[in-house]
Amino acid sequence: MKPAHTSTQLMTNTEQQKTKDDMVLTDLYIYPVKSLGGIRVTEAVVEPRGLRHDRRWLIVDAQNRFMTQRQTTAMANLKVTPAYNGFLLSHQQRPELLPLYVPFEATPEKTLFVTVWDDMVFAWRARPECDEWLTEALGQPCKLVYMSDxxxxxxxxxxxxxxxxxxxxxxxxxxxxxxxxxxxxxxxLAEPVGMERFRPNLVFSGGEAFAEDNWDRFQIGELAFRAVRGCGRCVLTTINPATARKSPLGEPLRTLAAYRTEDGSAMFGQNVTSGSRGRLRVGELVAVASHKTPVA
Structure with a gap:
């Protein structure tokens, strides 16, 4: 699928070289399981749904409804580490619970319908031992499911x-x-927080604070992207991933809300789409091609 075009054309590689001191892709993250920890990578493949292997797995409850740290803070105790052609899930507070290997992709042996916000989609079931491990780790019945292409x-x-x-x-x-x-x-903030609190896929250096708020079309290396709208943040940002505990002061959400509120939400980061397909690499140049039109 080709990205929509605007009157402002995307920059070429030659033009990017002229701005190499401005903005650079410094970090790439994939999150194999929705609402669990991320894996920092040096390169990633851009596919129709985002970065390859990003949030293709989901934990659902007994009613097949999606689970996140918003309601189940204990999910912050589950750590994700890379493994051969997949990843390991482990519990940072329960070393006796042996790590669970999960492949990046599932097989269509069993399917069920699951709900994510207002969407209902079918998903493939993981191995039974995955459901058993997660049920034990989280202390409630749950299942692990996969989104196929x-x-x-x-x-x-x-x-x-x-x-x-x-x-x-x-x-x-x-x-x-x-x-x-x-x-x-x-x-x-009285106590600074790390970027992991905000669960980005794409992190860049250079430019002014919140410059990305005004971006429309931009490129990273050879690939084209579109910043659609700001990301309203939730209580998940107040959970310390190292301790699985919420900030008693509601930080950093409280501070964000004091100076970054829009339509009742504390904004931080940009939701982005891409019509491109290819590979991103840390260190590639970020070049803005056009900016959002200010609202009159």
Whole structure:
């Protein structure tokens, strides 16, 4: 699928070289299981639903409804580490619970319908031992399911007429945050927080704080992206991933809300789509091709 074109054309590689001191992709993250920890990678493949292996697995409850740290804080205790052609799940507070290996992809032996927000899609079941491990780790009945390439789940149609797909992520295939934006926030906090609190896929250096708020079309290396809208943050950002405990002061959400509120939500980062297919690598140049039109 080709990205929509605007009157402002995307920059060529030659033009990018002229801005090599400005902005650079510094970090790439995939989150194999929705609402669990991420894996930092040096390169990743961009596919129709986002980065390859990003949020293709989902934990659901007994009613087949998606689970996140918003309601189940104990999920923050589950750590994700890379393994051959997959990843390991472990419990940071229960070393007696042996790590569980999960492949990046599942097989269609058993299927069921699951609910993610207002969407109902079919999913493939993981091995029974995965359900057993998660039920023991989280102390409630739950199942692990996988989204196959046959599933169609669209991003917001009103803002994405080109019909972009999304995995089990909340709404968009990519989340972009600038390091300068985090530095600005940390300068206002009594205790600084790490970028992992905000679960981005794409992190860049250079530029001013929150410069990404005004981006429309941009490139990373050879691939084209579109910043659709800001990301409203939730209580998940107040959970310390190292301890699985919520901030008693509601930070950093409280501080964000004090100076970054829009339509009742604390905003941090940009929801992004892409019509491109290819490989991203840390160190590639980020070049803005056009900016959002200011609302009159």
């Amino acid at each position: 046959m599933v169609r789940r669209d991003t917001e149609p009103a803002l994405n007429p080109e019909g972009q797909l999304v995995s089990f992520a909340d709404a968009y295939p990519f989340l972009l945050i600038g390091q300068a934006s985090l530095a600005d926030l940390n300068g206002r």
